[in-house]
Structures are given as C-alpha cells and as structure tokens.
Amino acid sequence: MQATPSRSEEEVLGNEAFDALLWSLSRPGQVRTLPTAGETALISALLDRECAASCDDPLLIPAIMQTGAAVADIAMADHVFLGQSANPARLKGVRLGSDLYPDDGATVIVRGQIGSGRGLTLKGPGVDGALDIQLNGISAEFWQTRKTLIRYPMGFDLFVLDGSKVMGLPRSTNVEVL
Amino acid sequence: MAYVATRGGEAAIDQSERLFREEMGEITPTRIEEVKAALPYLIDRVMGEASLYDEDLAALALAQTGGELYEAVLLLRAWRTTQPRLSIAKPVEQDGLFTHRRISAAFKDVPGGQTLGPTLDYAHRILATNVLRGETFVPPAVVLADKPAKAHLPSVSAWQAENDLVDLPQPDATDGNDIPDLTREPLLFPSKRAHTLQSLARSETGSALALGYAAMRGYGQAHPTVNEVRLSEAEIVVDHPDGRSFSAGRVKISQAEVVDKKGEKLSLGFTATFGWNEVKCIAGATLDLNAPGAEKGSATEEEFFLYHTEGVESSGFCIHFKLPHYVTFQSSLDAMRDAKAKKAAERVAAKTKHQSEPAE
Amino acid sequence: MTLSKLTKPWEAMSYGFIDGSAKREMRRKMLKAVAVPGCQMPYASREVPMARGWGTGGLQVSLTLVKPTTRVKVIDQGADDSVNAASIRRFIASVAGTPTTLDTLEADLIQSRHRIPEEIMCEDQILVLQVPNPEPLRGVQPNMSIARQMHADADYGRMWLQLYEQIVRSGRVMQGASYPSLVHGRHVMTPSPIPRWDVPKLHMSRHLTILSAGREKRIFAVPPFTRVEPLVFDDVPYQVEDHAGLTCYRSGAKGFFMNEIPQDDGSSVYEVSDSEWGVKAIRAKDGEDVIQGETWYKDGEMPQ
Structure with a gap:
C-alpha cells in the first residue's frame, strides 16, 4: 500500500470551507466560521469548470474564472454571487430548478451583517422549533421576494456571509420578518 | 468480544487476499508483456469496458486479477478516477x-x-491440439495483395x-x-x-x-x-x-x-x-x-x-449479495412471525366464536 | 500557457483518493440534498477501488468529508468487526490518515450499512448510510424516470395501496427493513435497509444523516430536526421489531435490536446487534470504567 497522500492547500481550504457550509446549511440561522473572510473559500470549495456563476461584484470575477467556472447570465447560473447589494429584483432571475430536478435550483451568496439589525424568525428542517436571528443589510423586500419565488421543492438556497462568518438558509426554511 | 473479533476480521480479510495473490504468483514486467502480446482482443475488451485506453495498464489489470474480467475492469475504472483530464481530443470522422x-x-x-x-469469421474452429503434444503452431504467412486496400x-x-x-x-x-x-x-x-x-x-x-x-x-x-x-x-x-x-x-x-x-x-x-x-x-x-x-x-x-x-x-451489485444481510433478514422474519401469529390468533378467535354460537 | 501549467506534480492519488473535481461535485450535491430533505439528488458517482454495491456511495461521501483529524467509525450490520466494515475503515484510514474508533461517542463520522448505533448521536457527528436502492417506489415502479415523476407530483398513491394490500392480506405491513418514510412532509424516502427499529432515530435527531447510493448514483439527506415519518395508517400504528423484551446472551443488555443466533437444539439465543454497545455492557459488568452514552431506546421503548 502506498503512503497516505498529503493534503494540498487547495484541499485544506475546500475541506474546511465545506465543513462550515454543510454545517450551517443543515442548521439554518446558526453561524459557522469559514477559513478565510469573504467568498473565496466558498468559491474554492464548490466551483470548477462544471459550474456557471453569475456575479454582481466585479472584484470576485477573477477568483471565479480561475476555478474554470463560466461567468454566465443569472438565468443560467448554478451559483449566484449578489455581493453587497442583495438586490431583491435580481432574485427574480435566479434558477429555481423543477419539481423533477430540485437540485437545479441555484445557490445564492450574499453579504450581510449577522447578529444585528432586522429580526427574523426561522422555522423548518434544521431548526429546533423556531429560531430568532438578526440580519442587517438585507431588505424586508428581499425576504418577501424569496418567499414568493420558492415553491418547495423548487427554490434556491442562500448563504449569508459576514467576513468569515457564514449562515445558511436553505429553501426549506420559512423566514418571517419581525 | 470485540477487540479480538475485530482483529480477527481484519486478519481474515488480509489472509484471504494473500491466498488469492499467492495463487497468482509473481507479477513481473515480462508477464505483462506476455499478456499484452498473447491476448490483444482481451486487452481490447477490457480497455473498452473500462473506457481507458492503455494496453500496459489493461495487461497489468488482467495479470493482477488473474483474468477475472469484472475485477480487471473495476481496477482500471478506479485508476481512471484518479487521473486528471488534461486535454480533449479533436473529434474523428x-x-x-x-x-x-x-x-x-x-x-x-x-x-x-x-x-x-x-478475422476468424471463416476459420474452421478446430483446436490446434498438436501444440499440447509439444509442437509449435506457426501461423502461415500472409500473402500480400497486388494492390493495398x-x-x-x-x-x-x-x-x-x-x-x-x-x-x-x-x-x-x-x-x-x-x-x-x-x-x-x-x-x-x-x-x-x-x-x-x-x-x-x-x-x-x-x-x-x-x-x-x-x-x-x-x-x-x-x-x-x-x-x-x-x-x-x-x-x-x-x-x-x-x-x-x-x-x-x-x-x-x-x-x-x-x-x-x-x-x-x-x-x-x-x-x-x-x-x-x-x-x-x-x-x-x-x-x-x-x-x-x-x-x-x-x-x-x-x-x-x-x-x-x-x-x-x-x-x-451481484457479488454484494455475498455480504451479510442478517439485519434486514431479522427485520423481515419479525414481520413474518408476527403476521403468522396474528393469523393463528384470528383462527383461534373464529373457532371459539363458532363453538359458542348455538347450533341451528 | 505551457504544458506544465496544465499538469500538476505527479502523485499516485489525491488526498482521500478522489480528486478535487469529484469532491466539489459531491459537495455541491450534498448541499442540495440538505436543502431538500429526503429528495434524491443525482450525482456522477466516480469509481472507487471497491466493487459497486459494497458501500461506494457512502465511501465517496466519507472521503469528501474527512480530514486528518476526523475520527471515523465504520459498521456493517451494527458490527465494527464485520469484514467489509473493516475493509472500508482500513481504506479510509490509509488514504486520508484518519484516526479510527469503535466507540460511537468518540466518532466524528460514522459510515454504516443497515444500522444506526444505539447511542444517541450529537450535533457534531455525521452519519453516512450506505444505500443499495435509493428508490422507495422501486417495488411499485421499477422504471426510474417514471418514479422520479411520481416524486415530482408527490404521487404516492401506489405506495399507500401496496401497504394497504399487505394489511388486508397479512394483517400487518410486511415491510421489513427500508421502511418508506415521509421526510419534511414532502418526499417519501427509503431510510436505507435499516430495521424499523432504527427509523425513529432519524426523526428530529440532533445529527445530520447523509444517505448515498454509489451504484445508483443518488444522494439524499436528513438534516437535524427534520420530520421523518414512517408511512402508516391512523388505525394501524408503526410497529418496530419485537425486540424490546430480548436479552443479549453475551452482555446481558436488554431492550435493543438483536441478532438471532439459531442453536443446534432448534432454539435461538440473541446478541445485541450494535457490537460496541454490547462490548460496553460487558466491560461495565466487569467493573471497568466505561462511558455508556445515552441511548435512543430506554427500556426497549423510544420516547416520543
């Protein structure tokens, strides 16, 4: 048997980032820490030449391109980076998948401030009863649009990034604005 | 019960693999060359099913598995998984x-x-048994056509x-x-x-x-x-x-x-x-x-x-049925016995009821 | 661009055997599986150095998740010493350098075939279940495309009919293991061939469960705090195996799922199926200092 292969830097980054992403998406509203601040760790963990990403923040485009992923129109994208804006109008173009293939629904990544601002109540899988959280930088209209768009199991899944903090909100989560 | 048993399990699978490999004997570069030269159509079949074109690796896979074709193809497919895709060839017409x-x-x-x-399409399928009696089969030479195809x-x-x-x-x-x-x-x-x-x-x-x-x-x-x-x-x-x-x-x-x-x-x-x-x-x-x-x-x-x-x-999937299935079996037995018990209880109840009814 | 930029230094294999692109695909699909609990997500399913049907789906999940500090436990039929469990454990340890354990409480990741351990799993643990057939509708519809459409339409009428017919014919639901269950009130899934005893352990649990079928190329998940409800009629309650009253002849443990061991005289004895739980019971009986975790079942009953 050959010696145990060692981990490349890319593997370490991807593995640790995914740890945080999987944990946080499994427990909506609870915060995990990514190995680096911002979108880079997530991009490294998830994106490659099999992916198409839409990106509203031009600063992220080089990192996305480097993975081999195509930069695409929002309607074609499996990963949507909204950056700082969290513009609710943009959500309307996001891929929702189908009842037949819910996995075609996109993953949306947006920045916000976790732990302050607007109060939200979360319910659904991964939440023990109900959970109250606070999120700043994402409008009430954004949550309203999300609710209108998601027709479970069709929908999109959301990651909110705040520096190196990450929160996951899958389509199965019911979000009420307080 | 556990520590000994666990080592026992691991030792057993180790030894069973050794038994198989011992019967195959040493695998040398010469053996690989021989397999490659002697069995080109088998190599082809394995490469096709593995979707990996490499005659040396295919010969190695055949040698390593003793010609167990499913194992040979699996070996090559698993190896293929580890290889990066460097380039994509142009389509051929x-x-x-x-x-x-x-x-x-x-x-x-x-x-x-x-x-x-x-092709062997028009060959008479007769074994060259003389080879087993010590003679060498020398294929007759091909006569070239006047005009190449x-x-x-x-x-x-x-x-x-x-x-x-x-x-x-x-x-x-x-x-x-x-x-x-x-x-x-x-x-x-x-x-x-x-x-x-x-x-x-x-x-x-x-x-x-x-x-x-x-x-x-x-x-x-x-x-x-x-x-x-x-x-x-x-x-x-x-x-x-x-x-x-x-x-x-x-x-x-x-x-x-x-x-x-x-x-x-x-x-x-x-x-x-x-x-x-x-x-x-x-x-x-x-x-x-x-x-x-x-x-x-x-x-x-x-x-x-x-x-x-x-x-x-x-x-x-076929060979996975060799794996223990006693948990699922137990689960089904439980349902089966319970159903049987229910039926028996019903029969008893029906009988009792029947007996207690007045004769007409 | 040069050739050397396109290539990378030669190595016999990547960390954890499967390469970066395969891992990223697994990660993307695992996230979707968590986002839509119980819904089967198709994935490419690379060939790994084990035969299809021998845990290759679970293995690909484990290999994607592990890092050198992940403590791994592998069981088959509840036993750590089952030969295939031993083989998978040895493989993961050798390609990922992970420490291994037999103790449910110590494990970060548990890969299992056909059982969920008896000790309650906590929120930092992940359970990976090997799945031979991911399609609960296979019995009523072998064609995968049609079955997929039935899931899309939440059309489970034929599934219900089949259960009803069993009750009419046999007086009870005859499904042994793999009891079909409704997840988050939307998708019917197979919990993998775990006994009925184990299905309630998936309901509103604290840990994440990932179910993966390598040969059939489907992955699905049950996140923590998710409803997993076995399909039952209001007037015919869900019935786990009648093991609550059985006692393990080796450890004396009582009220857990058992293996029946036939005896020469025509009778049977029973041993606890979760082998490490049995070991703990024996060691505790011998006066050793052993930590026995809280169990899902208490006195043979699963608290509601």
Missing part, C-alpha cells in the same frame, strides 16, 4: 479512420470496397444519405469541455445522445450481447441489417499550448452501423468502442436502433439497457 477491416452486409460491394482484414473509407451511411435513403443525425457542434461526460455527470433520462453512446461504448460485452440478442430474436421492433462493421485506428489529435495541433498517437477502435428498413427511409443504430470488439458493437448498435419508441420497461428501452449493460455496477 469515419473517413479519417485508419481502417483495417470494414465490411458491409447491406450491399455486395460498397464505395471503397469490402475489406476483410483480420484503401486505408480511408467513407461510411456506408454516407452513400445512403447521398441517395436519400437515410437521414444522418444533424452534426453536433458541441466541442471540447462542453461535450457531456458520463463519468462526470449522472445518466438521466431521456438520455443525452453523448451519454447514450458513451454508455454503450463502455458497456459490458456479454450484457450488451444478451439484450441485443433479445432484440434480434424478436423482443425488439427493428431487425438489423449490418450497414458496416469497422475495425480501425483513430488519431488522437490534441492542441499544444502553443496553439498547434499534434497527434498524440493512435487508438484502436471498432464501430458498427446497423439499419432498419421500415417506412420510407432507413433508420440508423450506432455503437463504437475502444479496442476491436465486433460483437459488442453490433449488439450495441442493435439496441440503439431499437430504442426510439420502445415501450417503457422493455429490454430495448434506453433506460433498461443502459442500466443493465453497465458491467461494473451489475457485477458489483
């Missing part, structure tokens, strides 16, 4: 193939001619298309990385054309034959005529980073076109694979020919035959 053998059953003669090439031949379907007998599939401009790759995405239905052809290319020969044969015997709608069977070599043309294209070598491929004769035009079925494997190509092309409009759940329906000709999956 049929008339660009370096052809060794190309025959058509549809016409007495075809443009480019019938080229028999190497053409190396590059158009497909028979190209002539048929010119004569409006068949509609060829629309050329697919999908290129390079955009070509759907069965090994990197799941097979879903209705299947992408690329996935269907890739799946047939790596199908297990015996399974493709079994289902193809069922279709030929009448379980399919279409009766195949072999438009052409071809054994050839294809250039692997890749791009150098400096922009030029170059040939990285040739690979042996085989292919079959079969046609059905219903309606006003011929319809086509096609299969190609790595290595020379005529049976698989004809059987696969027959399945492909029968697929359009096939009834759900029939052997000629795409979902049915693509799933069930996947040799690594089918053989793996």
